[in-house]
Structures are given as structure tokens and as C-alpha cells.
Amino acid sequence: MAKLDSPKVLVVDDEDLLRNGVKRLLEMEDFAVDVAATGTEGILLGINNEYDLAIIDLKMPDKDGMEVLKKIHAAKPNTVCFIATAFASYDTAIQATKLGADGYIPKPFSIEELLQQLQLGYKKRLLLLETERLRNDRENRLLEIAFERTRMNTIVNALEDGVLVVNKNGEAVLYNPSALKYLSLDKIVIEEFILPKLHIKIAAQINRYLSAKKYLPQSFSIQLPLNELNESFLQITCSPVPHPDGSLAGVVIVLKNITELKKIEQLKSQFVSMVSHELKAPVAAVYGYLKLLSDDSVQLTQAQKKKFVERSEFRLDALLKMVNDLLDISRMEMKIVQREIMELNIAEVVQSILEFFSLEMKELNLTVHFSVVENLFKVKADKEEMNRLFTNLISNAIKYNKNGGEIDVAIEQTENFVTVSIIDNGIGMKDEEKKKLFQEFFRAKNESTKEISGTGLGLSIVKRIVDSYSGKIEIESEFGKGTKVVVRLPLKSKVLKDHVENYVQA
Amino acid sequence: MAKIVIIDDDPDILDASSLVLHSKGHEVSTATNPDDGFQLVKNATPDLIILDVMMNEPDDGFFLAQKFRRNKITVPILMYSSVSKTIGMDFGVSEIVPVDDFVEKPISPQLLVEKVERLLQLRKENSSCS
Numbered sequence: 001m002a003k004l005d006s007p008k009v010l011v012v013d014d015e016d017l018l019r020n021g022v023k024r025l026l027e028m029e030d031f032a033v034d035v036a037a038t039g040t041e042g043i044l045l046g047i048n049n050e051y052d053l054a055i056i057d058l059k060m061p062d063k064d065g066m067e068v069l070k071k072i073h074a075a076k077p078n079t080v081c082f083i084a085t086a087f088a089s090y091d092t093a094i095q096a097t098k099l100g101a102d103g104y105i106p107k108p109f110s111i112e113e114l115l116q117q118l119q120l121g122y123k124k125r126l127l128l129l130e131t132e133r134l135r136n137d138r139e140n141r142l143l144e145i146a147f148e149r150t151r152m153n154t155i156v157n158a159l160e161d162g163v164l165v166v167n168k169n170g171e172a173v174l175y176n177p178s179a180l181k182y183l184s185l186d187k188i189v190i191e192e193f194i195l196p197k198l199h200i201k202i203a204a205q206i207n208r209y210l211s212a213k214k215y216l217p218q219s220f221s222i223q224l225p226l227n228e229l230n231e232s233f234l235q236i237t238c239s240p241v242p243h244p245d246g247s248l249a250g251v252v253i254v255l256k257n258i259t260e261l262k263k264i265e266q267l268k269s270q271f272v273s274m275v276s277h278e279l280k281a282p283v284a285a286v287y288g289y290l291k292l293l294s295d296d297s298v299q300l301t302q303a304q305k306k307k308f309v310e311r312s313e314f315r316l317d318a319l320l321k322m323v324n325d326l327l328d329i330s331r332m333e334m335k336i337v338q339r340e341i342m343e344l345n346i347a348e349v350v351q352s353i354l355e356f357f358s359l360e361m362k363e364l365n366l367t368v369h370f371s372v373v374e375n376l377f378k379v380k381a382d383k384e385e386m387n388r389l390f391t392n393l394i395s396n397a398i399k400y401n402k403n404g405g406e407i408d409v410a411i412e413q414t415e416n417f418v419t420v421s422i423i424d425n426g427i428g429m430k431d432e433e434k435k436k437l438f439q440e441f442f443r444a445k446n447e448s449t450k451e452i453s454g455t456g457l458g459l460s461i462v463k464r465i466v467d468s469y470s471g472k473i474e475i476e477s478e479f480g481k482g483t484k485v486v487v488r489l490p491l492k493s494k495v496l497k498d499h500v501e502n503y504v505q506a
Numbered sequence: 507m508a509k510i511v512i513i514d515d516d517p518d519i520l521d522a523s524s525l526v527l528h529s530k531g532h533e534v535s536t537a538t539n540p541d542d543g544f545q546l547v548k549n550a551t552p553d554l555i556i557l558d559v560m561m562n563e564p565d566d567g568f569f570l571a572q573k574f575r576r577n578k579i580t581v582p583i584l585m586y587s588s589v590s591k592t593i594g595m596d597f598g599v600s601e602i603v604p605v606d607d608f609v610e611k612p613i614s615p616q617l618l619v620e621k622v623e624r625l626l627q628l629r630k631e632n633s634s635c636s
Contacts, residue, residue, distance in 0.1 A: 284588065287612030288522030288523070311518050315518060
């Protein structure tokens with residue numbers, strides 16, 4: 001019985017005796033043998049099966065052995081074919097070889113002769129298969145490489161960061177469109193010496209690697225303005241690429257647009273400088289008064305001393321409020337505000353704030369009109385935050401009012417929002433002041449506001465709270481006439497119950 | 507005794523500074539914003555201007571100082587600076603910052619008086635020379 005990996009042999013011969021004799025002999029030698037009694041049958045078997053070897057009789061009644069050889073060789077070029085013939089002649093041998101025969105077995109043949117031929121043939125067969133496998137591998141790999149190249153190019157070209165690769169001679173090897181943009185170049189020619197075309201500082205960075213005697217393993221980053229107006233900024237990082245032997249292969253230059261980062265950085269330092277100034281101002285004022293109070297060379301009246309102490313207290317109080325407001329803002333910015341969301345009746349919140357301020361309003365002879373159109377709607381919110389929101393707004397309406405003024409507070413439902421309007425007929429704001437309304441530390445400074453204390457942070461806190469509830473705040477104001485503030489907060493009404501619940505949780 | 511104008515938006519700083527200089531026998535007038543300050547200097551023709559660097563805008567003191575110089579007002583200017591060191595900005599007396607000296611807040615009355623006297627002295631010497 002032939003083993004699975006036995007060489008497969010096809011024997012095509014019209015002589016029964018010889019055909020079957022060869023079959024038996026070869027099977028004893030561990031070959032797997034198929035036989036065909038006619039040329040036609042031989043072709044059918046030969047082109048439909050993968051034989052390692054084939055022995056084809058030259059003279060058959062139906063087909064010429066040469067034709068069988070031709071057909072099988074065309075379909076299965078790796079099948080090693082032998083022509084067996086009693087009419088061995090020089091011409092037929094050449095013809096058979098031309099048609100792809102690998103050997104020529106003259107009849108009659110001895111067992112030893114046949115086996116020797118077949119063993120040689122089988123070795124050839126294995127070589128042929130190996131060759132074909134290698135060829136296929138190579139083709140596949142070439143395809144893969146081509147595919148990888150396209151893929152890499154696609155990725156590199158799609159990058160928003162600019163990429164430029166230079167070899168150790170400073171010649172461009174690879175670049176993407178973003179690199180052209182950031183380097184302000186119309187084109188880069190592959191393999192051109194690129195250094196003179198680059199910004200002198202970038203070229204200098206690349207040169208550090210190219211001129212170094214040893215491979216420098218670290219990357220260098222520099223920041224450059226993209227244009228003369230200093231509107232955009234680039235961060236350029238140069239990284240060396242080593243050969244496997246550790247020598248320098250080239251340099252990869254990555255250009256990143258860091259304009260946004262720079263802007264944030266700038267905003268941050270502006271904010272820090274504003275905060276420092278705002279915190280230092282009351283300290284400076286109190287310091288000035290204390291120096292006067294302790295200075296024996298300055299003669300102060302009792303009234304002056306009293307005033308200085310009172311003013312110091314006033315300024316320190318404001319300083320404390322400011323620090324608290326700053327802490328609040330920082331908590332909101334970091335989103336670490338602990339919220340207890342519950343159903344709140346905004347009308348009740350506003351009512352209690354108005355009661356809280358009632359004494360102050362009485363002293364200023366302010367009249368309050370409080371109207372609630374319907375008292376059923378509720379908002380899901382944190383009570384502390386709603387308190388702070390409306391306390392800030394109502395206290396502004398009181399502070400920036402005038403003696404005998406009026407404050408109108410109205411609460412109503414508009415579509416899916418609860419709308420709270422706070423209208424005063426106080427000192428109002430100028431147009432240029434309105435623009436800066438929500439800026440940290442901005443306070444309208446004029447004759448009427450001189451004596452009013454405030455941190456300049458109230459409205460920026462108000463805005464943050466309203467925004468965090470997806471609400472809206474609108475302010476209208478006319479200098480000398482008064483101010484109208486309208487706050488809209490999403491409503492949790494009966495109709496929209498489910499929707500709003502999902503909305504708030506999401 | 508000299509005429510001094512102080513321009514600063516902080517009423518308490520104005521108060522304390524005026525009192526210090528007043529007690530040294532100077533005549534002090536004040537303004538709380540750059541516009542009023544400019545008018546006051548034009549009308550009062552002081553011997554010295556004290557100017558806060560930061561009022562409505564972080565640098566409007568500088569602009570006011572430049573405006574004085576552009577309008578041929580050569581009176582010495584002493585500038586109150588407040589956050590220069592905190593934010594790493596170090597001002598110097600220069601063409602762009604046409605002032606004669608700086609005092610950093612919080613202001614020590616003693617230092618203020620010293621600087622004021624020195625500038626007034628310099629002005630006196632300069633005018634007697636020319």
C-alpha cells in the first residue's frame with residue numbers, strides 16, 4: 001500500500017502486461033501508481049491530477065506519446081515526464097526533450113534502470129516544486145511590499161502633521177503635503193539636497209545629526225512662528241533614524257502646528273497676570289493704610305484713622321470674596337463640583353433670595369415686583385448653584401441700582417424653558433462695558449460704580465452655571481436707564497418628563 | 507512744596523498716597539482714569555506725575571505716559587507698577603516707557619517720599635541749568 005507521501009506516478013502504455021507489470025513493481029517500491037491503457041485516458045488523468053512523475057509510451061494506437069506528453073506538460077509543467085519506447089532514435093529523443101520530456105527510457109528496460117531514472121526524476125520534481133514555491137512567495141512578497149508602500153504613503157499623506165525624511169547626505173527622501181505647507185515650499189524634489197531650502201534653524205538641527213561623528217540618539221524640538229505676524233506656531237521635532245549597524249540612516253522631521261496650544265498658553269498667562277493684579281490691588285491698598293497708621297511722622301485725625309481701618313476691612317473683605325470666587329471657578333473648570341440634583345421650584349428659590357435681601361433693599365428704598373405666571377414647573381438642578389446664580393443676579397440688580405429704584409423679577413414658562421427675568425432701572429451699562437461683561441475681573445469703572453464693591457467674577461460664575469445646565473443668559477442694558485437679565489433654564493415639565501429625565505442624566 | 511498729580515484707579519491708593527505727600531507739604535490732585543488724568547495734567551501743570559501702570563487696561567498707564575510725551579509734557583513721571591515681577595516682566599526706563607522711575611506696589615510711604623523728592627530735585631537742577 002502506498003503511503004500518503006509516496007511519489008505519484010502515471011503510467012500510460014497500451015501493452016497490458018508491461019503497464020501492469022510496471023505498476024506492481026513500482027508499488028512494491030512505495031510509489032502510488034495510476035495506469036492508463038490509452039493515450040486519451042492518459043491525457044485525462046495527467047491533466048486532471050497532480051502527478052509527480054509520468055511514464056508515457058511513445059507508440060499507442062489512439063494517440064502518439066508525444067501528443068500525450070505535450071498536453072500533460074502544458075497543463076502540469078511540474079510533472080516530470082519520461083518517454084518510453086522501443087524505437088529509440090536520436091531524433092525522437094530530441095523531439096521528446098523539446099516537448100518537455102525529462103528523460104528517455106529505452107525499451108526494454110531493467111527494473112534498476114527504471115527506478116534510477118524515476119528517483120532522479122523525483123528529485124527533479126521536488127526541485128521544480130520548490131522553485132515554484134519560491135517564485136510564488138516572491139511574487140506575493142512583492143505584492144505585499146507594493147501594498148505596504150501604498151498604504152504608508154496614504155497614511156503619511158493624510159497626516160495633518162508635516163513629515164519630511166532626509167537621508168544622511170541631507171537629500172529629501174520622503175515628504176507629505178503638510179510638510180510643503182508648513183515649510184512654505186512649492187515643491188520638494190526627491191533626492192535633491194534640501195537643507196538650503198529649509199528654515200535656517202531647522203537645517204541647523206538636521207545638520208547636528210549629519211555632521212556628528214557618532215550617531216546621536218536623541219531628538220530635538222524647536223518652536224518657530226509660521227509667519228512673520230507670529231499668528232501661528234510650529235513645533236519641529238527632528239529624530240535620527242539608525243541603520244541596523246548603528247550608523248545614521250537619515251533624519252525624520254515632524255512639523256506640528258501648535259498655534260492652539262500657544263493661544264491657550266497665552267490665555268493662561270494673561271489670566272495669571274490678571275489674577276495677580278487683582279489680588280495685589282487690595283493688598284497694596286491695605287498695606288498703604290497700615291503704613292500710614294504706623295507712621296509716627298504722619299499726623300492723623302481720629303476720623304482719618306477710623307476711615308483707614310474701615311477701608312482696610314472693606315478691601316480685605318472683597319479680597320476674601322474674590323479668593324472664594326476664584327476657588328469656585330477653578331472647581332467648575334476642573335468639573336469637580338459636587339452636585340446634588342433635585343427637582344427645584346425656581347420661584348421658591350428666587351422668593352427666598354428676595355427675602356434675604358429685603359432689609360438691604362429697604363435701606364436703599366428699592367421697590368420689588370415679583371411675579372410668577374405659573375407656579376407648577378420645576379427644574380432639575382443643584383440648589384446651591386441655583387442659589388448662587390440668582391443671588392449674584394439679584395445682588396447686581398440691587399448694587400447697581402439707585403436710591404428709590406425698582407426691581408422687576410418675573411418667572412414664566414416659555415416652550416421647554418423656565419424664564420427668569422430680572423429688570424432694574426439702575427445705572428445700566430455702556431456698550432463697550434457690555435462686551436466685556438462675562439470676562440473675569442471685568443467691572444464697569446465709572447463715577448457711579450466707584451463705591452460699589454465686587455470681585456468682577458460674579459457674572460463669569462453666573463455664565464458658567466447657566467452653561468452647565470444647557471441654559472441661556474441674555475443681557476440688555478442702557479447706560480443710565482437700567483439693565484435686563486434673562487436666564488432660561490431647561491424645564492422638567494409634565495409633558496416632557498421622560499425626555500427631560502434622560503436628558504439630565506445624559 | 508510742589509504740585510503733584512496722581513493718576514490711579516484705586517481710590518484707597520489715591521487716598522493713602524495723597525495723604526503721605528500732602529503731609530510732606532505738597533499740593534496733590536488726583537484722577538481715577540487716563541482721560542481725566544490727561545486733562546488734569548494739562549490744566550494743573552504739575553511738577554511731578556505719579557501714574558499707575560494698569561487701570562482699565564493692563565497697559566494704559568504706559569500709553570498715557572507716551573501721550574504726555576507726544577504732547578510735549580516733559581514733567582517727570584513716577585510709575586506705580588504692580589505685577590511686573592510676578593509675571594516676570596521687568597520694565598526699564600526707555601523710549602517706549604518714557605517714565606523716570608518706578609515704585610512697586612505695595613508702596614512704602616518712605617520710599618515714595620524719597621523717590622518723589624529725588625525727581626523733584628532733579629527737575630529743579632535741570633531747569634536751573636537750562
